[in-house]
Amino acid sequence: GSGFVRVNPPDASDDDVYISAAQIRRCELVAGDRVSGPVRRPRRSERYPSLVRVDTINGQAADEVAEGTHFDDLPCAFPSERFELGSEDPTLKAIEFLAPIGRGSRVTITGPARSGKSEALRRLAGALAGQDGLDLTVVLAGARPEEIAAWNADGAVEPAATAGLAASSDTQGQTIERCVDTAKRIAARGGNAVVLVDSLDGVPPHVARRALAAARAIVDGGSLTIIATSTHPVGGETTVVALDVALTSTNRFPALDVVASGTLRPELLVGDDGAEAIAKARLEAQRL
Template identity: 55%
Template sequence: MTVLTREVLEQSSLADLHALAGELAVDGFRKLRREQLVDTIVERRGGDASADTRSADAPSADDEGQGGRRRRRGGRRDEERSEPTSTDVVSLTDEDEDDRPRRRRRRGGDESAESPRDERRGREDRAPREDRDRGPREDRAPREDRDRGGRDDRDRGGRDEEGVTVEGVVAIGQNGSAMLKAQDGSEVYVSAGQVRRCELVDGDTVSGPTRTARRSERYPSLIRVETINGAPADEAATGTRFEELAVVRPTELLAIETQDPTVAAIGWLTPLGRGSRAVIAGPHAAGKSEALRRLGVALNAIDGLELLPVLVGVRPEELGDWKDSGLTPAVALDLSVGPDARAKAIDEVVDRGRRIAARGGHAVLLIDTLDGLGEGAARRILAAARKLQDGGSLTIVATREAPAGGESTVIRLDAALTTTGRFPALDLAASGTLRPELLVGEEGAAAIAAARQELQQV
């Protein structure tokens, strides 16, 4: 059993005295001065508060005669001390001794620093008195902050209170997060993690509970996604893979209305359907990029289509032309970017179109250009286009100097007609759509054949 005298207590650190006072259940011990704290501890342990007032710096005869070790200021011991005989002895049980500050001897004889427990006590002693008396920081927060819909993570262990349930359409941002626009016009923040986990895409109708915005936030946040396009989120996330969904031929015509002669000729002579796989082909200066952009303007006027322009390997000035036409590219890379980066960017947008189609939507990818990617990469990208049975569709229209193979529609431009300003600039002999009767009927297909024959004779 270890013993402490008044002398030892007076030379102990304030952290040690507070620890002893706390174990002895001394009320308000943090407000007592050192001398009062020592007297109180001695009295609580059955000693005499007025006894043994020897100086801490002058060792007694008993100390020197018995070769004992006494404690200096700061807790170091110079020599062993025998059992004191004074009546003001304070005894510590083994449990109390475990709570005393300890020093371990490291290799080389140095004494280690205070234990983490002692350091923590020291920080508490150095903290402002009003902080200690008023309790934890979160308890001192203004009541209106604690009562808000989304309480602080420290106050609730990282859990948020659920607020009202909202439903709305999501719009994905460039950083991966999204904003949900509710039916009442309010907006709710959707984290990038939820977008990835639930594979959300632009236009998805999402519902779920929310929490109110915190002090540093502008919008309320969606706690979790419960439904996607009316179906439970779990079912939407674990549904059948896009590649395994049943595919049918395109039968729904994309009715293009435009005053542009070349685009009007494309819509009439080489009809496109939801799920078509089309390539605008032609040599340099045939006007492929211009035709694709004007086609995109016409398609953007059709309701129910999610238009995704993908510009990779194009001239920098063409990026501005697309934006001026009211078409914001999903990806915009100029011709300085290598083929690997182009293919990766296209694949990311193709995956986005697949998710839209798998959930019953209709996506149209306008890709300028597939040149420089190789035959295999171009065919792989075009192969993603399809019409799903009883579902959505993914349509791809891309530019390329020559068809890649496997297209359902080839739109061949004539460079001679383009450079001389004669429109429409279609090479009718090299252009056409497979099974046009599925899109425009038998009579429409016959009318197309007659028009093509008449134009070829001009």
Template identity: 35%
Template sequence: MAKKRRRRKKSSSGGAAIALMTLNPGEVPSDEQLEQEAAELEKELDSKTQKRYDDAKKKGLDLASLQHMKGTELVKLAAKEKIEDASTLPKQKLVFEILKARAAKHKLLIGEGTLEILPDGYGFLRSPEYSYQPSPDDVYVSPSQIRRFGLRRGQVVRGIIRPPKESEVYFALLRVEAVNGRDPKELGTQPTFENMTPLHPEDRVMLETGSEPLETRVIDLVAPLGFGQRALIVAPPRTGKTVLLQKITSAIAQNHEDVHVIVLLIDERPEEVTDFRRNTPDRVEVVASTFDEHAARHIQVAEMVMEKARRLVEFGENVVVLL
């Protein structure tokens, strides 16, 4: 007689991040340690230190700029920093080693990423370059900093970071410089997305970009779109839905420079993700999870994109999410 299979209990979406990573004692600094280091940094933050901070931005001592580089560019940088076996390291690990080497020289680094808050109260700054996957070059954000500034999941946080010490494995955020491009002191004045009033579209999304492509011009004529509207492409397989989506993405990015465009690809083939990235403008944020990844990963990436879009809308920006 065959044994009955036990059903696995479905975990809530909030538990998706737990399945992705766990922290061991000593891998991140304590709240008290970070508070003390942040206080010391504030004392030292005179005009000379501010100049070092500005120089750090110009010299590429910026985590986000390194994450945006291609693998070949990172290998060349690693050679200058005398990092061994650079060509064999994964991109995330390579960025981590370059940052560590530069931190030893300059003592000051700038980190930026989209905040993901885990159930235990601490968070990490994830990179859209890695589709918000946990990686060695993530920046740890302590619970006390999250509480002090009222930081929320999906906000883009920028600030001064320090390299890991002793048994620690992550860079840590010391000082918050900006949240979604604004002064952190301004936080708390924005409405929450859930309390905002949904309205009918008033501003039109223009898709026509000239004589080519014709498809976007036809959409403008037959089914015009507006900001705040939901739309669905329904068509049989192999009829060009993906290509049409790419053309819509490029048209929005070209015609509306003030709009933040995010493409979310869930359970897709890796080659389709690559094709989408190559056929859309650089400023379009393409976030993906491939078919070979766990279901918890699909949930995590979808929630990160939705939360980021909501935080941007709360700050008064227009966002278009294409799925």
């Protein structure tokens, strides 16, 4: 749809400038972009001035931005900037220690029904919501009405898009892909986007893999982190957080399956000593 250029962000004012839906689509604008261009005064039937054309986006010529390298062709690397969750929640503390997540991580939170996947994702959202420089988006796909209500009541992050329990697999997939596409544009322009998806279970496997595959840390650029719940790993994750329903159902926390959880190249996020500590913890868990 259409939008506005805020003159004094983030507050709205009568001096804000209207920008048409056609301009937003053509320039692939997303919330937070800084744009410039000539403005015309409002006509008699209009309330706001209008942007005639988009000359620059985030300081670059609009044509250069539009013709930039395709997102999938941007060079990427394994995540090396860890998210510090700073939470006293035992499950989040265990994730931070045993399955660290960084900017650009590709994460699934896995486990059978009633293992606490949605609750873990909601707590992660709360921990990430207070961090500066992150564009955080929550997508609910195939969610129960009670889960949708819980996300809305929590207040930390309001879902940006929702496809409920009765939605078809196609509708759920389209809902997820729209939010991922927006996050890709943010990352391509140097921002740090995080998309939380609950869940991937109701979409076809190829749609789940495509959504998860979008996550990456762009070399000398932005990042797109995707954290999604799923009964089983999708494939291609850089981090898997596996929850143990036997622990969750008996209120024993943290509820991580230490052996099944883990992060690729953890030394890039926690250093060699941290990676060694993770390996030792996994070895001890295997001996139990």
